[in-house]
Amino acid sequence: MxxxxxxxxxxxxxxxxxxxxxxxxxxxxxxxxxxxxxxxxxxxxxxxxxxxxxxxxxxxxxxxxxxxxxxxxxxxxxxxxxxxxxxxxxxxxxxxxxDKKSQIQGITTITPDVIKKTPGANAGIENVLKTLAGVNSNNELSTQYSVRGGNYDENLVYVNEIEVYRPFLIRSGQQEGLSFTNTDLVQNVNFSAGGFQAKYGDKLSSVLDITYRNPTQFAAAFEASFLGGSLAVDAVSKNKKWTAVTGVRYRNNSLLVNSQDTETNYTPSFVDVQTNVNYQASAKWQWSFLGNISQNKYDYEPLLRKTKFGTADKPMLLTVFYDGQEKDKYQTYFAALKTTFKASDRLIFKFIGSVYHTLEQEHFDILAQYRLGENDTTIGTETYDDVSYTSGIGTQLNHARNDLDALILNSEVKGFYDWAKSNLEFGVKYTRESIRDRIMEWEVVDSAGFSINPPIINFAQKDEPYTSFTGPLAPYQSVFATNFNTINRFSAFVQWNAKSNLENAQLWYTAGVRMQNWGVSGTNAPANSQTVFSPRAQLALKPNWEKEMIFRISGGYYYQPPFYRELRDASGAVQPNVKAQQSVQVVLGNEYSFQMWKRPFKLVSELYYKSLTDVNNYTIDNVRIRYAANNDAKAYAQGLDFRLNGEFVPGTESWFSFGYLKTEENSNNKGYIARPTDQRLKFGVLFQDYMPNIPSMKLYLNLVYNTGLPGGSPSYSDPYVYQNRLNDYRRVDIGFSKILIDAASTKVRKNWLGNFKELSIGLEIFNLFNNQNAITNTWVRDVYSKNEYAIPNYMTTRIFNVKLNAKL
CATH class of the missing domain: 2.60.40.1120 (Carboxypeptidase-like, regulatory domain)
Structure with missing residues (x-):
């Protein structure tokens, strides 16, 4: 036997x-x-x-x-x-x-297959990240995310070791369109939620490291749905020296936007073309080119909005009639050239040059006339489902002519030297950022015929309309600024990695340091250059136990030198002397691999603490961040993340994640209050299943529950006075797929279906339980009673989508 x-x-x-x-x-x-x-x-x-x-x-x-x-x-x-x-x-x-690289470094690895199959209103890598513990987002229309108390600007994104950027002016998730990363071209995705190594850049929160694939044969993939479509082509030369992956994407968010409270004429156009070309010149030299052209046009003409809120005893209704339109456009061009030189079996050099150019405009004139009152819920009356008693009438006029032209150039040299059980990594980088920015926006609010003055101006006379106002008239909010600035940055890093044995245990350790020097010139006079040093370390231990476990500790000093948006204060002026925000981080982690039901599982636990100084305060409205640019606060973030993943269903990967977070800030020693990203509890599920008797019938579930964020107060309010929170965010997206042709099948098809390697058709249901999630509140004032009502700005409702996938 x-x-x-x-x-x-x-x-x-x-x-x-x-x-x-x-x-x-x-x-x-x-x-x-x-x-x-x-x-x-x-x-x-x-x-x-x-x-x-x-x-x-x-x-x-x-x-x-x-x-x-x-x-x-x-x-x-x-x-x-x-x-x-x-x-x-x-x-x-x-x-x-x-060598358990991902476990040693505390990195989460996500397979492209999981990314492609996970349903979501904004499907892609970011859609899957939002199911992980420590990663939070209450906006399904946006690809942006916050990690462990940080904001959207604190996340690093690399594609093929090249840092990529996103547009500056976007203020709403529905304007974003497409993220930079094309899922159809991806080979590997690694994500670190904190305590990452010195070889990565100067941000405070996370690293998303993406590698595009290098194909071995010709292939093509196609996807079409009610939200758009994509086409990806793999090409290989006869001598195998040239390879290329190219993707074209188109997206239309009309299906999502039309499910919201506001009736609109909405004609978006989100298109991009992306390619990654590789050339193997010799055994020592390899060249690659990464290029992207993206054009997002957002034409938005709101017509009517009806939002119901209040209680069962006192239902309220806000009706808004609109006039005007919004025309936004974001054009980005990105190109990067990378060459790898293998000097010897132990020494490798990489040379990377990239250019990013973005042209952005945000133009709108929108007049909103609102009527606020009690909602008539009595069936059969003339005013059924309308305002029966008016408690507020007003007008709001918003105007903007914002234009931005940004050019970012990068030049970098990296090296890798390997010897027995250890290696050395090092690099030097120069970045030049040239920004031309014009901000011109204002808002005028009128209630019952009286112009309401800015809440931030302390006028003595406040008993309108009973007493005539005789002071100066001013816009409710206004920002006017023109900035031409150049930022020069020099950065470098060196990192040592080694492995040894500690009695019967295996030990991996990493130590490194980063440096960055930068200076701002242009509008508001030149500033002296600033320099920061960021030492970081990691230690991983694998005991020789019967149970397979790895223990980790990582952390150090993390600095985030200010990018242009962080230099610009609420009035639009650039403050060139803004310091780098500093964070001292400690992350303790454990990974336990085990068998359950004779299938592999893994439980990942991480405990973290961040102490932040020279904090640059900010407010978040939808996805728009506005900084105070003053470094007058300190803060902390602490939490605990868990993730259990494995084959809950044989042959599939699923996971359950849970996170607890508390982050607070202290501005000018006024005391600690919740930060805008204080997402206390998080629960996420990504689950895959199939019908046992019909294995070609697949099910994919994406569930997210987040407690409410501190975003329920007016943007102009004092956060030390108003700490209102939005309601909890609850969302379930589910997808059903019928596999018509499976790549693993050996069945030979002689009809036209024989041209396909894979073919499937699916049905997706977004927001399965039709939960009403709000991203912000609109504040409407009743001038007679002096009351202000918080009207929630709801996100998308339940939506059905049909999707077709094919591979040749």
Whole structure:
């Protein structure tokens, strides 16, 4: 009888790649007469006997044979990735052993397959991130997110090691359109929610590190739905030296916007084209180009709004009649050239140059005439479902002519030197930011024929309309500024990584430091340059226990030198002497891998604390952030994150996450109050399932519950007086998919369907339970009673979407 029927087993799995990191299919993996093969994605899995040394052999006609010796324990799930070598003159195997890189660094890895299948109003990488503990967003129309008490500007995003940017002027999630990252082109996604290494840039909260794939053969993927469509093409030259992935996307948010309270004429146009080209010049030189052109046009003409609120005893209704329109346009151009030079087997250099150019305009003139009163809920009356008793009438006129032209240039050199059980990484970068910005916006509010003066101006006479006002008239809110500024930045880092043994335990440690120097010139006179140093460290320990566990501690000093938006205060003026915000972070983590129902599971727990100084206070309205630009506050953030993921259903990956967060700030020693991102509790679920009798019928569930944010007060109010919170955010998106053609199927089709490798059709239901979630409040004043009413600005309701996916 064979060992498989008598002995206890372990499992070896992994991915096989060639020297260009392309997946290898049809590689034979064998030992003692037992054989399996890698699939089209280079993945393999094979069961082996335990407590017995075996030689696992990897062989392929086009590559040199590799042999790996293993000695595994009972039920061990061992990951072994192999880079196979086709050059006979280079002796020996190139092996990437199971170094648990993501576990050591505290990184969450998300597969492209999960990203593509997870339903959401704004599907993509950010949609999946929002199900993770510590990542929060109460806006399904936006791709922006906050992490562990930070705001949207505190997150780093890299594509192929190149930092990418987003538009400056966007104030509403429905204006965003498309994020930079094209999901159709993605190969790997790594995310760190804090305590990240020195090799990453100068932000306070998180790192999203994305790698686009390098294809091995021609392929094409197509997607179409009621929200738009996309096309992605993989191309490979005959000599395999040239490869390219190119994607085109179009999105239309009309389906989502039309589900809100406001009736509109809405004609958006969100289009982008993106390509990643790779050229393997020789065994030592590799070149790549990443390019993106994006054009987001947002034409918005509101017509009528009816919002119901209040209680069952006193239902209220706000009716708003609009005149005017909004015309916004965001054009971005991005290009990056990267070359990798392998000086030796141990020394690698990378040279990266990039340019980002954005042209943005925000033009609107919108007149809103509102009527506020009690809602008649008596069926059969003439005023049913309308205002029966008016308690407030008013007019609001908003005007803006905001234009921005920003050019950002980057030039960077990075190096990597490897030797026994340790390596050294280093880099130097220069960035030049040229900003031309004009802000011209104002708001006038009139109630019952009387112009309401700004709340921030202390006029002595406040008993209108009973006493005539004789003071000066002024806009309710106004900002006028023109800024031409240039920011020059020099940054550098050095980082050392090593591995050793501590008795029977494995120990990984990383230590590094970053430096950045910057200076602002232009409007408001030049400032002296500033310099900061950011030391960081990580330590990971894997005891030699029967239970597989890894313990981590990481942290250090994290600085965020101000970007242009952080230099601009509420009046629109640039304050060039704004300091870098500073955060001292400590993150304690544990990862416990175990078997349940004979399937792999992992429980990740992290406890974190951040102490922030030189804090630049800000307010958030929808997704628009306005800074005070004064560094006059200190703050802290503390919390606990849990995530349990694994195969709850055989062959699928799902997870449940829970997060607790508390973040407060103290401005000018007035005392601690909640920050705008104080998201106390978070619960997220990403779940995949299929019908046992019909495995081609799939189900995908995306559930998020967040407690309310401190965003319920007027934007001009004193946060030390008003600390109102919005209601809890509850949302469930669900998707059903019928797989018509499965890539893993060996069935041969002789009809037209034989041209497809994959084909599926799906139904998505966004906001399944039709919860009314609010992003902000609109404050309407009754001039006679002096009351102000908070009318919630609701997000999208229940929506149905049909989606078609195909691969050639």
């Amino acid at each position: 064979s060992f498989s029927s008598l002995a206890q087993l372990a499992k070896v799995k992994g991915t096989l790649l060639d020297a260009q990191n392309r997946p290898l299919s049809n590689v034979n993996i064998s030992f003692l007469g037992h054989t399996t093969q890698s699939n089209a994605k280079g993945f393999y899995a094979i069961k082996v006997p335990v407590n017995k040394k075996i030689n696992l052999v990897f062989s392929h006609l086009s590559f040199k044979k590799s042999t790996v010796s293993l000695l595994l324990k009972n039920s061990e799930d061992y990951e072994l990735n192999l880079v196979m070598n086709e050059h006979e003159e280079q002796m020996g195997e190139i092996i990437i052993t199971k």
